[in-house]
Amino acid sequence: MQLANYLFFTTQCEEALAFYARCGLGQVTTLMRHGDLAIPLADETMRGKVMHARFEGPGVLFFASDNHDAEPMRGSAHMLILADRGITARLFARLAEGGRITTPLATQPWGSYYGKLTDRFGVQWMLDCTEGGPG
Known part of the structure; x- marks a missing residue:
């Protein structure tokens, strides 16, 4: 078993992941976009945004995506x-x-x-x- 965080953004996921890579935390190893896999879009404005990403570096693993219904992050770090x-x-x-x-x-x-x-x-x-x- 391994625990990994999943970060939810509304529209800035790709920008955030690029920032974390520039900080030296690692890199995106998987990236799928809303609208690419014949999965129905919940909101057309999400087309092309990050549907699912995996970010990895030495000792670092987390996942992230853009979601039309994402809530502000709180209560976790x-x-x-x-x-x-x-x-x-x-x-x-x-x-x-x-x-x-x-x-x-x-x-x-x-x-x-x-x-x-x-x-x-x-x-x-x-x-x-x-x-x-x-x-």
């Missing part, structure tokens, strides 16, 4: 666990571009180098690095 402070800081900065930092990246009372943000697409990310010392 992707948590990335890293072992290098420098990589953690760079990734945090990239993901935060155009987004909102809710917990600045810093050494926390429990000892982790940790920060939380909501990216420009409304997806929450928590980055946690257990390596001590500056990176």
Whole structure:
């Protein structure tokens, strides 16, 4: 068994996946579009938008799509666990571009180098690095 998140967007899925690839999280390994597979469209405005995508990178797996009835994301976050402070800081900065930092990246009372943000697409990310010392 493996747990993987599924992100729902209304129309920005492809843009979000390209952003995550530029951040260095991985790449899209599967992409299907609404209207391509003879599956009836629930809404004609969705034609050509992402019906289903698989995104993979080292230690990263999630799925995503555009849906005419997608609800704003809330109550969940992707948590990335890293072992290098420098990589953690760079990734945090990239993901935060155009987004909102809710917990600045810093050494926390429990000892982790940790920060939380909501990216420009409304997806929450928590980055946690257990390596001590500056990176």
